[in-house]
Amino acid sequence: MHPRIVVIGAGAAGLLAARTLNAAGYHVTVLEATGAIGGRIRTDTDFANFPVELGAEFIHGSNAITRTLVEESGLSVIPVNRMGNLRWGIPALPLGKLSLSERKLIVSLQRDYHALASAPLYGDMSLRDYFAGLGYDSDGLRMADVLLAQTCCASLETLSIADLQREMQVDHAGGLAYDGEARIEQGYAELLRMISRGLTIRLHSPVSDIQRHGGGLTIYAHGEAHMARACILTVPVSVLKKDTIRFDPPLSRAKRDAIHTFRTERATKLIYRFSERLWPDDATYLTGDMDAARWWAPDLGRGDQAIPVISCYVTANRARVFDLMDDYAALRWGLVQLAELLGTSQYQLERHFVAGKRISWAHEPYARGGYAHVPPGAADARVTLAEPESGGLFFAGEATAYDTNPQTVHGAFESGIRAAREADAYLRDIVR
Ligand SMILES: Cc1cc2nc3c(=O)[nH]c(=O)nc-3n(C[C@H](O)[C@H](O)[C@H](O)COP(=O)(O)OP(=O)(O)OC[C@H]3O[C@@H](n4cnc5c(N)ncnc54)[C@H](O)[C@@H]3O)c2cc1C
Known part of the structure; x- marks a missing residue:
């Protein structure tokens, strides 16, 4: 009999960890706090006549593991070369027209x-x-x-x-090279749905306590106790930082210090649907030094019938002003800045405006921001965060991706596989 393993979190890292261990014959249960899988991947299929990404949007890199998973799942990608069509300034001009x-x-x-x-x-x-x-x-x-x-x-x-x-x-x-970027045609959420097939996932199961003892681990979620011989924890480091999960015995000093070193800043998307396309046809990247500094068009490459949609991804200090506003004010302020960036009038945009949507990841209780970075002087934090704790507790998630790109979906996927292998080696050792 293969021992039981609990994976905490059904985002990219958790699902790949669970899939890897499931394939190796373990009995795996995934505990997810929210009512859906995906974590910081969330695709809206109602806003337009194609999938619109509210969280992760691009595959970064020609060799990212995500591409293999997309292919295995029978999905397809739409190539995007953001930097190749960069526009900069207020209004945002193509490189050839800049000074x-x-x-x-x-x-x-x-x-x-x-x-x-x-x-x-x-x-x-x-x-x-x-x-x-x-x-x-x-x-x-x-x-x-x-x-x-x-x-x-x-x-x-x-x-x-x-x-x-x-x-x-x-x-x-x-x-790190923009020319290898792509979107998933069917949406990122569809990829995660395919990966999750056949896995045992308990939704609405926020983990509150993890106890390690001689017999393994007991994990408490929503009034239920789950026994396991190993556990892979994939919750965002921003959530760990809030001490909403109690550990008995406590995590090691080094681990706690590493957790508190990370910074996770705001990440907010403003998404607009218009009755007409009011931006350049190759709007891969419109940028300027303003709050709403970075824009792109999710409808790019989706054909003539695609509804015109443009989105702004505003982060860190620049997102603060939007996060303090209600949806209406935030979308309106975004529209004012878009008019400046496009060198058009606000009236012109409002005339063709159909619908808007804002998502602030800092307001999502199980994300608490975008993705984590380490400040100067703390470059070892990712390695320490990834290290297993005694008693069969393993760590994955984008912030732990020290041997690949952190802050990304493919980094999260790879961290899940790494932690699954560590757990497998540990269990083989104790069973022997
Ligand atoms: C707006 C935005 C845009 C992005 N754009 C890109 C992009 O274009 N390309 C890219 O590669 N990456 C992008 N990213 C980053 C990418 O989304 C993340 O790196 C990746 O999805 C993280 O996966 P994860 O499994 O580590 O964490 P998560 O996806 O956060 O998964 C963790 C899971 O744990 C759950 N959880 C939390 N607490 C508990 C608890 N107590 N009990 C049980 N479950 C719990 C959460 O609900 C969540 O489902 C973006 C992120 C954001 C926010």
């Missing part, structure tokens, strides 16, 4: 960012200090914030360059 100095700035920022991969580091510092040290002025730093830091769901001054360098050195998905 020479702005064009040079974009190119040199990218070059110096990627040079981090092999730069000798004599200590850690923020990405802001790294660029300032290279002589970038306030214009350059603001552009770096929009084009580089906000993608990491952080602001320039809170990102550790040692952590970024580690990621660049272990990247095997090609996730």
Whole structure:
């Protein structure tokens, strides 16, 4: 008889961990706090006549494991080359129409960012200090914030360059090159639905207590006790930070310190449906130094019949103003900024506006923000977070992805497989 294993969380990491262990013959139960699988993957199929992503949207990298999973599931991808069609400024112009100095700035920022991969580091510092040290002025730093830091769901001054360098050195998905990006035609949620087939998943089961004892683990969720010989915990580090799960015995000091080191900032999407397409046909990436700094069109590549939809992904400090507003005010403020970015009038946008939707991940109790980053001086935190605790407790999730790209779906998938293998090795050892 194979022992029982509990996986906590039915996001990308939890589902891949469960699938891997299920395939190895273990009895796996997934406990999920909310009423749905997916975690930070959520696809809206009602907003338009194609799937619109409220959480994760792109596959980053030609070699990302997600592509294999998409293929295995009989799904398909739509390639997107965001940086290839970058527009910048207020209004946002294509590279060819920017001033020479702005064009040079974009190119040199990218070059110096990627040079981090092999730069000798004599200590850690923020990405802001790294660029300032290279002589970038306030214009350059603001552009770096929009084009580089906000993608990491952080602001320039809170990102550790040692952590970024580690990621660049272990990247095997090609996730850091924009030309390998794609969307899933049928939506990310469909991929997770396919992965979850055949798994035992208990929804509405928020875990409150994890006890480790001689006989294994007892995990309490919604008034039920689940016994297991091993447990894989995949909840976001932002949730762990809130101490809503009690551990008996407590987690090790190193683990607790690592948990409290991470920062998870706001991540908010503003999504608009219009009666007409009011933006350029190749709107892969419209960017400018404003609160609503980064926009793209989810209808891109979906054919002539696709309903015109444009969305803004606003993160970290820039999302604060939107998160403090109600839906109506947030969507309206977004529309004002979109008009500036497109160089059109607000009246013109309002005339064609059909519907809007805002999702603030900081307000989701089981996500508490976008995805986690480590501040300068804490680049070891991911490794420590990923380390197993005694008694069969294992850790997965995007924040633990130290040997691949954190902050991504494929990083979460890979972390789930890693933790499943660790649990398998542990169980083989104790059964022997
Ligand atoms: C707005 C946004 C845009 C993004 N865009 C992209 C993108 O384009 N490409 C990309 O690769 N990545 C993107 N990401 C990141 C990606 O979504 C995450 O890295 C990935 O989905 C994380 O998976 P996970 O399994 O680690 O965590 P989650 O998906 O958060 O899964 C954890 C699960 O644990 C559950 N849980 C929490 N607490 C408990 C509890 N006490 N008991 C039981 N269950 C619990 C949660 O409900 C959740 O289902 C984006 C994220 C956001 C928020």
